[in-house]
Amino acid sequence: MAEEVKNESKKPMTDEERLALCEKMDKELDDFINSLERKRYTEGWAEDKWEEEMDKHPFFMKQTPDNGELSPLAEGLAKLKYDPEENTPLELATNYKEDGNFNFKHKNYRLAILGYTEGIKQKCDDAEINASLYNNRAAAHWHLKNYRSALYDSEKALSFNPSHSKARLRAAKAALEVAKYDTCIGHCQKLLEDKSDKEITELLNSAKKKKLVMERDQRKQARINAKKEEQKDTVIQAIIERGIKLSNCDDEDDIDLSKLEPSLPGAQDAIVNLENGILRWPILLLYPEYQMTDFVRACPENVPLLSQLEQLFPAPWDEENKYSCRTVNVYYEGRDKMPHIVDPLKNLGDLLVMKYFVLKAGTPAFFVLPRGSKVERRFLESYI
Structure with a gap:
């Protein structure tokens, strides 16, 4: 009976008391969580392996897994x-x-x-x-x-x-x-x-x-292609008229500009062309002693080979000054597989129609060696 009286006499909590109690419980929970040992979660998937x-x-x-079992x-x-x-x-x-x-x-x-x-x-x-x-x-x-x-x-x-x-x-x-x-x-x-x-x-x-622009560009490209074809025919006709002999061509009908493209890397755009009635040829000058080469992109056929040598000598690699226009001999390898000496005072066009000259890969090639040297003698002996 006394206990019942005691319970009845207990006063209900006010709103302020409830709020204070909640704040106290929140603080105690935060303190408990913060007191726990902090450990990194290691059971999840690694970021770089989630797909795997x-x-x-x-x-x-x-x-299916590698072992074939599901x-x-x-x-x-x-x-x-x-x-x-x-x-x-x-x-x-x-x-x-x-x-x-x-x-x-x-x-x-x-x-x-x-x-x-x-x-x-x-x-x-x-x-x-x-x-x-x-x-x-x-x-x-x-x-x-x-x-x-x-x-x-x-x-x-x-x-x-x-x-x-x-x-x-x-x-x-x-x-x-x-x-x-x-x-x-x-x-x-x-x-x-x-x-x-x-x-x-x-x-x-x-x-x-865009269709109109494309059709305009196609017409323009067609005109360019037609002009190029005309120029190709003109070049081929000029080569035939001059009597220049090409390797891998059995007759005049077999001549094609594709057989005149230089085989040197990066030199495909230096193909022979006709300008004002003059053929302009890419030429290759080889120096066997040093295993060096010079490539001239467009040498006119009406210019002496000597004029090209004058522009190349003295050469930066010729430390002994053995190479000059007055001290070298120039050769080409003929269709008889033998070396033939040429006169560099002659025009390039005259050299191309010499008896044994045959044009390979659309690029006239000439060997340049010091006159009377051991290098020249070994070069000539290699053909015997």
């Missing part, structure tokens, strides 16, 4: 969702589509493409699913800037669903990116049949303008 760890998880693995859960999940014996082609295509959509949503576009591709491989008979798979794969290709693939997939989607406006718009945009302007124009015009749209109209106008 996900591949081990039954829900996320993309291939956990019962993984095996059950795979069979449930991807086993052809447990699913129809439509169900499989839908499952792969969902997998692709998941990766697409997380911007894993390459994985999304793999998912959509597997769905396409099921060859289900549902046109809408097939259209969606191709359209979604086109979207993934678009984000990866694979514009040709995006165009192909968009048009495949349209083959299953011609009214698929998203696929047609993406086809138009992809066609513009790969300079297929007629294709872009066609898709835009088809879209505008249903409704007017500012974006599509601007896309159409852009394709038309």
Whole structure:
């Protein structure tokens, strides 16, 4: 009885007292947590290995483990969702589509493409699913800037669903990116049949303008190519008229500019050309003693070979000053596989029509050696 009286006499807590009590309990909890030993959490996935760890998880693995064994859960999940014996082609295509959509949503576009591709491989008979798979794969290709693939997939989607406006718009945009302007124009015009749209109209106008520019550039390039062909014919005719003999050419009809391209690395653009009726040849000067060469890009046929030597001597590598226009002999290797000495005072054009001279790789080549030297003697003896 006395206890009951005691309980009845206890006063209820005021709001201020409740608030004070809560603050005290919060402080005691904070003090307890702070007193605990701080340890780093080590049970999670390392940042640089999360993909590897996900591949081990039954829900996320993309291939069978190396030992070929799946956990019962993984095996059950795979069979449930991807086993052809447990699913129809439509169900499989839908499952792969969902997998692709998941990766697409997380911007894993390459994985999304793999998912959509597997769905396409099921060859289900549902046109809408097939259209969606191709359209979604086109979207993934678009984000990866694979514009040709995006165009192909968009048009495949349209083959299953011609009214698929998203696929047609993406086809138009992809066609513009790969300079297929007629294709872009066609898709835009088809879209505008249903409704007017500012974006599509601007896309159409852009394709038309770029098509005009492309056609103008093609006409310009055609004129340039025609002029080049005319110049080639003129060069070949000049070589024939001069009686210059070319290696690997059986007769005049066999002469082609491709056989006149210099074989030296980086010298392909130095091919013989005709300027004001004068053939300008690339020439190669070889110095066997030092295994050095000089390459002259355009030597006029009406200029003496000596004039080229005068520009090259004294040579920086000739420390003994053995090479000068007055102290060297110049040779070419003839079609008889023998060395023939030439007079450097003669014009280059006269040297090219000498009895045994044959032009190789469109580049007249001459050996330069110190007159009366051991090097010259060894050079000549090498042909005996």
